[in-house]
Amino acid sequence: MRILYATAAALLAGSAAGCTSPPEVRIAAVGDMNGHKNYAPDSPSGRNxxxxxxxxxxxxxxxxxxxxxxxxxxxxxxxxxxxxxxxxGGTKPKxxxxxxQNHDWEPDRNEDLDNFMNGQCPGSSAKAAVNQERGFIRNGEPYSKDFGNWHFAxxxxxxWRYDPGRARELTAWLDKDLAAAKAAGKHLAVVHHEPYFTSNTDEHERAAEHKPWIDVMWKHRVRLTLSGSQHNYERSCPVNNADECVSDGMTAFQVSTGGMGLRSFLSSPPYIEKRFNDTHGFLRLTLRHDGSxxxxxxxxxxxxxxxxxxSAP
Incomplete structure (x- = not known):
């Protein structure tokens, strides 16, 4: 059965003088997408x-x-x-x-994701949106992008697994990148695969080695983070780098419900406000100019x- 999804809310009406509100940014996000040799449209992956x-x-x-x-x-x-x-493939234009690590990229084993996203794999010339904008992006290479009044790293x-020295170097890059965006008045978000604010599963615990990145995110008051990996869904309270719920913390979304088998939770961190492991789907976000x-x-x-x-900060 075809599933219809409501469109995002229309832009707010302007003042009597004819001014309109700044545009919203509409995002979909998910990870852990497609199983081994799966091309079934009615699979959880196909539906997503x-x-x-x-x-x-x-x-x-x-x-x-x-x-x-x-x-x-x-x-x-x-x-x-x-x-x-x-x-x-129809998602590539955006x-x-x-x-x-491992499934997408492991040095000297599978290193084709960056080629595929740049349209360089035989049989597929379509490029991902970011590659259309910037050209080839090497596996592991960081980048950042403004969406409206929001800045995403x-x-x-x-x-952290393949080149920890480089991962530590990127802490300085992240610090500089977020500082510049914040000085420009942007609201901040960070995307990375392995979650730090998460419940344990039988496959993964929190990515503790990411703590230097988390400290920088907290320093600049990142508003939200997006990650995957766990094969379930979680949302944190606004949380700081000491696992405390605070009003100006990060809302951490862990969305790994793209199509793979779902995993049970083996711990109950106090900063997790919502979680489930019985449903595939994806996250939609509407980001506003004021940071709400x-x-x-x-x-x-x-x-x-x-x-x-x-609400806005």
């Missing part, structure tokens, strides 16, 4: 890919953030083209991506959901 593609084609979102682990299990050019592309968690935002988890296979708002 079709739903987000519909949003792209209808211009109902401004960006799709791919939170890593695009194609399982060990993905090469042929796998992206034969499987991921068939279910998710896709901004980060590479995850994109970081590859894989560096709304979120809604859109279920595509299952019944659990989450929605809410956070």
């Amino acid at each position: 890919g079709a739903a987000i593609t519909q949003l792209v084609e209808n211009n109902e979102i401004d960006a799709f953030l791919g939170l890593g682990d695009f194609q399982y299990s060990t993905a090469y050019c042929e796998d992206y083209v034969k499987y991921w592309e068939r279910l998710w 896709l901004y991506w980060v590479s995850a 994109f970081l590859s968690s894989a560096l 935002f709304e979120w809604i988890f859109v279920p595509t296979s299952g019944l659990s959901a989450d929605s809410g708002t956070r």
